[in-house]
Amino acid sequence: MSKRQKQAIGQQILTAFRAAGAAEVAPDLLLPAETLLDLYGEDIRARAYVTQDPIRGEVMLRPDFTVPVVQMHMENGAEPARYCYLGEVFRKQDHGETQSEHLRDNEYLQAGFELFARDPDADATVFALFHQILAPLNLRATMGDMDLLMDAVRALPLSDARRAALLHHIWRPQRFAKALARFAASPAPRNFSNPPALWTGLRSQAEMQTRIDRLQADAAELPLAPVWVARLERLFAVSAPAPQALQTLRALAAEIPDITEAVDRLDRNLTALAARGIDTAAIHFDASHGRHTMEYYDGMTFSFAAADRPDWPPVASGGRYDALAAVLGQGQGRSIPAVGGIIRPGLVYELGGQILENRA
Known part of the structure; x- marks a missing residue:
């Protein structure tokens, strides 16, 4: 060619x-x-x-x-x-x-x-x-919504540091799964004794102490309850024709109220597409679709394959990439x-x- x-x-x-x-x-x-x-x-x-x-x-x-x-x-x-x-x-x-x-x-x-x-x-x-x-x-149309997943992660009863870690790895499914499993398990005891030796290394003493304090705080956190892990896994696994997926997400929103706004937005989008003559039943909705796309997408994602x-x-x-546009517009105040x-x-x-x- x-x-x-x-x-x-x-x-x-x-x-x-x-x-x-x-x-x-x-x-x-x-x-x-x-x-x-x-x-x-x-x-x-x-x-x-x-x-x-x-x-x-x-x-x-x-x-x-x-x-x-x-x-x-x-x-x-x-x-x-x-x-x-x-x-x-x-x-x-x-x-x-x-x-x-x-x-x-x-x-x-x-x-x-x-x-x-x-x-x-x-x-x-x-x-x-x-x-x-x-x-x-005659391509296969697939749709997802990263905001749906991120809202669910933000709803987890975790510390800000742990939620930030999960959000950081949301586009890396294997790392995300490992982090979620670690947060759901009882923390292993860690010994940060204060030896008489001098502090050495490329980092300053203050930087190393900050790191130790963060690890100690993390070790003191209670494990994430299994019910929350199950809810999150069910959400990430939603994969069905769009109208059917919407019904499943409505049921999940009763357990994770923070995703209600994203589910409502999906409903509005499907209604708007149907009004344009598009058969929404032919669109496949995959909740994890956006995890395999560019990392700046933070709302609806789509592909035709x-x-x-x-x-x-x-x-x-x-x-959709609202956050990227906001970051790049900061210099112009836009x-x-x-x-x-x-x-x-x-x-x-x-x-x-x-x-x-x-x-x-």
Whole structure:
């Protein structure tokens, strides 16, 4: 497949995005690494191409479009605003992806759409746009909601430190499960005797004492009751057609009242999608869906995947990222809710390249 063919598909997608009112933008290819590391943490370094510029300092080849688009909007964008873009992103191979059948492209094309608006129907607007563009491909649509999970974690009867640890690892299922199991078990006794030897090490005595105090406080905490572990595990395991999942979540909200607002929002989104002619029973709701997407999503997440190609990444994916937009808008004293997504033109082409043109 040539770059020209992928670009042609990308231009068709851009046409649909522009017809939906989006202004086309072209973010830089080289981005300051500091901003991305502050937002994503050091984990992004393992997946991005990083280099050193004698003037600009550490920079990255663009691993993602969302951050530079948000920065561009916060500098001079009006409200509400819609943007679209087409260009390459660059990602290193994941560890272990050395077999030919699992290799992914280090460089691939993305066509994206971002909506900055306070409209409560923004989630449905973006999902419906992607659904319409991709309808001829008969993809499997999946939806999730990270706010639903985070609200449930915030409701746990734990210390602020333990809740923060779980929230930090919510996108890392194995680490999350280990932390939850540890918090549910009786703490092992720890001996922090005060030996006569001098304090040594790279950390200061005050830093080491702070760490000891934190470990002692953690060891004194009561274990998380099994009923809360069971509730959380049941919530994270919800996976069903959207209307059926909504009923299950309603029942869980009676046990975890803090998720009621997120469940109500899902109900409103499904109602808004049905009003747009979308069969919501054909949308699969997976409560843990967002745990396998970009870490800045903090609300609705979605993806469209080829059902007969489980080895592929999603053909399209996206979600809500209000907290990211708020952080990047701090310098300008601005904050606005945001939701968006991307489509991979290369995968669209592999599936036949038939999408809706000039419609939104």
